[in-house]
Amino acid sequence: MTIDFHTHVFPDKIAATVVAALKEKTREPLKAAGDGTVLQLTDQMDKAGIDRAVLCPIATKPEQFDSIIRFSTAIQERRMEIPKYQRLIPFASVHPDHPELFKQLEKIAQSGLKGIKLHPYYQNFDLDERRILDLLRCCRDLNLIILCHCGLDIGFPPAEICTPFKVLKIYERIEGIKFVAAHMGGWRMWKDVIKYLAGQPVYMDTAVLEADLETGEVQRILHSHPAEYLLLASDWPWCRLNRAADLIRDSKLDKKRKTRILGGNAVHLLQPGG
Numbered sequence: 001m002t003i004d005f006h007t008h009v010f011p012d013k014i015a016a017t018v019v020a021a022l023k024e025k026t027r028e029p030l031k032a033a034g035d036g037t038v039l040q041l042t043d044q045m046d047k048a049g050i051d052r053a054v055l056c057p058i059a060t061k062p063e064q065f066d067s068i069i070r071f072s073t074a075i076q077e078r079r080m081e082i083p084k085y086q087r088l089i090p091f092a093s094v095h096p097d098h099p100e101l102f103k104q105l106e107k108i109a110q111s112g113l114k115g116i117k118l119h120p121y122y123q124n125f126d127l128d129e130r131r132i133l134d135l136l137r138c139c140r141d142l143n144l145i146i147l148c149h150c151g152l153d154i155g156f157p158p159a160e161i162c163t164p165f166k167v168l169k170i171y172e173r174i175e176g177i178k179f180v181a182a183h184m185g186g187w188r189m190w191k192d193v194i195k196y197l198a199g200q201p202v203y204m205d206t207a208v209l210e211a212d213l214e215t216g217e218v219q220r221i222l223h224s225h226p227a228e229y230l231l232l233a234s235d236w237p238w239c240r241l242n243r244a245a246d247l248i249r250d251s252k253l254d255k256k257r258k259t260r261i262l263g264g265n266a267v268h269l270l271q272p273g274g
Helices: 012-025 038-048 062-077 083-087 101-111 130-141 164-173 190-197 216-224 241-249 255-270
Strands: 003-007 052-055 088-090 115-118 145-148 179-181 203-205
Touching (some): 003 241, 003 255, 038 052, 052 255, 062 088, 083 088, 101 130, 130 145, 130 164, 164 190
Parallel strands (some): 052 088, 179 203
8 A cells, every 4th residue: 555644635715725825935936736635636646556645734823723623524534425535544733822732632632533743834833842842742642643844944944943853852752752754854954864863763754845856865865764764755735746656666675665665654653553
């Protein structure tokens, strides 16, 4: 089974507006590979040979929690009714500034959703803040996966808020955490990824921009990191699904490692005891 662990979709009525706004915010040219709707995502999954996709919403404001969890649970609850929903694994999101943050995390766990997406730039936090460490410990205790943007961000000035070194410290401080450092452990902080994370038992997804796919640093990380801690990811609609998958399929990795990265690791992580 092939699983893309990092995709984004939006409700149909706002998808075009959201994708256009995000493109406008970027600091370098960025062409969307899709329109951000569930229908187009699943259509492109067919063409790319992707069986399942994890959906990663982001609460950019504290008040967005309710609409996000409604959207995610609706997909989960209507799987038998709508066949394309059976291929989707929706996460939720919380905003660290919400006064009832920990109750929200409990609600997510009780709903059966597997994890949350966090984004330090859009949510204005630093990974090593005490309140964030408390949030992460709560997720660990509730057996929730955390997929977190790491490294730089194309829409913001450079900042040292979610560096590879800080990812490593999270793993050292919080035993048993299911923390996935998105974008190969730290987008365009490749030297620090190689220095602090490559070779460590730290989950990273493979989502990078298409311009980064063939760089020497990305290839070095892919081949030096433990295969059991890498997860196929595209960040769709910002990268074509087939291009993200071909990074693994066309690599010189052996068949066993490819199978793990393309979906085996995701299956394990998404299991209750994973």
